[in-house]
Amino acid sequence: MLQPKKTIKELENSSEFIARHIGVSHQDRDKMLAYLGYDSMASFISAVVPENIRSNGLPGLASACSESAALEELKSTAEKNQSFRSLIGQGYYDSRLPTVILRNLLENPAWYTAYTPYQPEISQGRLEALFNFQTLITELTGMEIANASMLDEATAAAEAMTLCQRMSKSKSRRFLVDPQCLPQTIDILATRAEPLGIELLIADPLQAESQDDVFGVLLQYPAADGELRDYSTLIEAIHSNKGLVAFAADPLSLLLLKSPGELGADVVIGSAQRFGVPLGFGGPHAAYMATRASFKRSLPGRLVGNSVDSNGEPAYRLALQTREQHIRREKATSNICTAQVLLAVIASMYAVYHGPAGLRKIAERVHSLCSVFAQGLRQLGFEVKNKSWFDTLTIHSGAQTEAIVNRARDAGINLRLVDDSQLGLSFDELSSRSEVSKLWEIFKPEGELSFDEIEAQTAYIIPGNLLRNDKLLSQEAFNQYHSETQMLRYLRELSDRDIALDRAMIPLGSCTMKLNASSEMLPISWPEFANVHPFVPLDQAEGYLQMIGELEDMLCEITGYDAVSLQPNSGAQGEYAGLLAVRAYHESRGEGQRDICLIPSSAHGTNPASAQMCGMKVVVVKCDEQGNIDVADLREKAERHSQDLAAIMVTYPSTHGVFEESIVEVAQIVHQHGGQVYVDGANLNAMVGLCQPGKFGGDVSHLNLHKTFCIPHGGGGPGVGPIGVKEHLEPFLPGHRVLSASSKGAAVSAAPWGSASILPITWMYIRMMGASGLQQATEAAILNANYLSKRLSEHYPILYTGRNGLVAHECIVDLRPIKDSSGISVDDVAKRLIDYGFHAPTMSFPVAGTLMIEPTESESLWEIDRFCDAMIKIREEIHAVEDGVYSLDDNPLVNAPHTAESMLRNDWLHSYSQSLAAYPVDSLLRQKYWPPVGRVDNVYGDKHLVCSCPPMSDYE
Structure with a gap:
């Protein structure tokens, strides 16, 4: 009898998720490598990534597991969170998310x-x-x-x-x-x-x-x-x-x-x-x-x-x-x-769903419940400190404070402890008559009160001079979609107007629009994660703390840093937190005068903005013709500012999509002069499993979990921008009043762990990919970018390449020569891509007049080729302009995008056909995205600024 190649246990523990996340099959990978002239992934990666920064994989990271196994493991962790009703308030309140909005x-x-x-x-x-x-x-x-x-x-x-x-x-x-x-x-x-x-x-x-x-x-x-x-x-x-x-x-x-x-x-x-x-x-x-x-x-x-x-x-x-x-x-x-x-x-x-009447009803109910509770408390002999309120009370509880808190905990309720003799609590949308009665019993178990009798004695407590009397939300949007059918259709109508990743590749360089897998997203809706107040006693959040600790360890292993803070809730906040840590470190050493931040001229705009917010002075370092840091200029400026040098901010791979050979030398120069090296982690998707910023010279990095680690962009947020640091900076990681007082770092976000409820997405991604899967993803991202770059290089100039003519995980297509030869701009190409069903790549960053393209590891060869075919076809359309077939004033690019309405007009007067406008390639016949509007006039919008819906009275 033939023996199976794998044991049942091995088969049960194996992960198919790696192949689900990485869009290119093994056969297509070999085909792409051959097209690039390489016989193996190993030889290809060796040609891209400098040997002096290569790491030996991720030996400290667990191996991959299946989607179901990861979900089961995380569910058991989540169940360690205790399900308490929190009346803590302080800016955070329970509410009911309508299921039609949750689901759709x-x-x-x-x-x-x-x-x-x-x-x-x-x-x-x-x-x-x-x-x-x-x-x-x-x-x-x-x-x-x-x-x-x-x-x-x-x-x-x-x-x-x-x-x-x-x-x-x-x-x-x-x-x-x-x-x-x-x-x-x-x-x-x-x-x-x-x-x-x-x-x-x-x-x-x-x-x-x-x-x-x-x-x-x-x-x-x-x-x-x-x-x-x-x-x-x-x-x-x-x-x-x-x-x-x-x-x-x-x-x-x-x-x-x-x-x-x-x-x-x-x-x-x-x-x-x-x-x-x-x-x-x-x-x-x-x-x-x-x-x-x-x-x-x-x-x-x-x-x-x-x-x-x-x-x-x-x-x-x-x-x-x-x-x-x-x-x-x-x-x-x-x-x-x-x-x-x-x-x-x-x-x-x-x-929109509740409308003005529904919202007011919720507010009135919350206020009324709070008022009835206050009236009852007074009858029970407690002093309510407030003279007036909306939903929050401060109560003098005196010597009974500890007993009341304990009874509340026994009943599964969290109150806010103001001090040894005062308690606070806040009512919200989930509050009810029965909860008020339960609270009276908690405050005075022997007391007996009738809710109905006290309600009959209770009036509005809001002072008359603070009562609202104007009409609210009369706009159509807030008065039309109150049935579930209407709401469902409104949500569908709006989503149909957009291009998201569920519809097509979004090839944005630097922004890493990769798969946000359903199994990663599932846990954020679990009540064990969704319904926890950020200021609960930490013994009620053991599941969160375990998941957060595990994720911090995972990110340390991946980056080579010694500690991680997950508090910063965006990439910009991560930059800010990282530079604050550097600043505090210098001050702790008696070198508070160090305030010079060196930043390459190619850097993302948030880098210099973050530096000035930390009180640092920006000194720009030149880049050479290849876009790399000018090491001679860096050395001269580091020497000139040696006594005051605080840090350098570098993006790696570089902003222009190349593994710069000089990164180790750059770090050494800065360290030589007493500065710290901040490595912007925006492009970490090209490094995971291959190299680690904490090992090749970085002292601190922020990581974009909404890029490399699969938290979805959500139309422009949420994001998470944690920072990783070497050991000497660990004491200066962001602190918080909820966290240990030993931290010297300043808080940068309102909540101790920032956007904690979406951290399970990244935990799931790393757990399902494992060490091998993460490295394969990085290799696939680099392969896809180089395949795309080579295909397009036959039709467009590729602006920057690194060693062996290769790029990292993105490439820059230079449209400036096309602008000179035809008059067609980068905007025209971007808008024409919409007719082909694509979101445009990153425009004019880091170089004006260019497109920065990043296919990521999640796209299939079929989709990458579809994008390349679109770009090549667009180049043919530009040739037609250059050859005089179309005028610069009337061609498929300057009039793009074309709406369905424009296709129905009988007075089509353009020099090109309607079929070319709408269906330039055959693949669109199967599925066509119709833009809801034509090209938007930016100048008109800024000159006639309207930023909110007019009231219905404007239409009368």
């Missing part, structure tokens, strides 16, 4: 695999949803303009502080902060203020002496203790002293409370988490910022505006894009390039 948005790859909507013609669905979000926020806050979301409430407050400093006419360097702001917000303000030389004054803002000589003030509304305060006199005083007023406002309370705008606010920030977004141990959640319209050009983050397309029809787009840090670099007002798009879309759809 949060769990729908048409929404979560999309990219940032820089190409508006293929992003109209997400842009409309974000436009709704902006409208929701402007309506609730009473402000004139709002952005399309921010990372979290605390970092939004820090952005508000710097916005107030820029826009106020005060010469002061002091910013007044109400002690009743959320504690984590105050911590983040302190982190941001210190490197910028801003003095935080944390004092009662209602005291006259606090109001003098400040450029602004931050007020919590309602306050952290639940109180509703009248700030009218304070606001007048701040304004009279040329300062500005920022509010941190709970959006649900604003259904009942007078808007900050009506009270005189200049800036309003907050979190939209309680509009249907799960707690998730702290994130991701969509924060918001709203301001006066006059501040629009200084507003950080993204702004969705309304413009027109080439047919004169309305179309959405990102407005005022030159505010991005990519353009302004060290002069940027913020380093933020990530929003929380997916979460903002969920919050907006929560509001």
